Amino acid sequence: MAERIATMIDAQKIQARIAELGAQITKDYEGKRLVLVCVLKGSFVFTADLARVIDRELRVEFLGVRSYGEGTSSTGVVQITQDLSKPIEGEDILIVEDIVDTGLTIAHLLELLGTRKPASLKVCALLHKPARTRVEVPIDYLGFTIEDKFVVGYGLDWSERFRNLPMIGVVEPS
């Protein structure tokens, strides 16, 4: 396929920003153990890189979610397709997301995981698209604010393609 991907954020810039986020998280979680909750599928690349720049004891959990849309827009109904492997009561949870778009997924996950009585519950997102916000959600650690364009790469897909690109880009019509 011959689509051209225009780079929005190059790999070097992503890695530099993740190093900053990792340093901040390391500082904020002094004396604590973290649980990184990787929201599948898009966050697998970000979680892998973020985990390696956090200098604290941590474990990684994976949460499979599927959001139901009405046409192209999400309804906010999120189905859990793969749950965490253990209870999280009393633990310090950091949800890791590739992108916060409407905010509906994170809003749902905060409510769901909040009922499991973690000691703390925070959000780390690589990208935020404020133009599409439908519900305001707290993002405790944010990589980049981006404009309202359909982005791929670094875990994000277009019909399952392009997740393996090292940068964030925009698909240009060929």
Ligand code: PRP
């Ligand atoms: C994306 C992304 C977030 C969600 C954000 O997942 O990874 O989980 O959408 O959108 P929202 O803020 O509007 O709720 P997607 O549904 O594309 O699934 P995937 O990660 O498996 O590709």
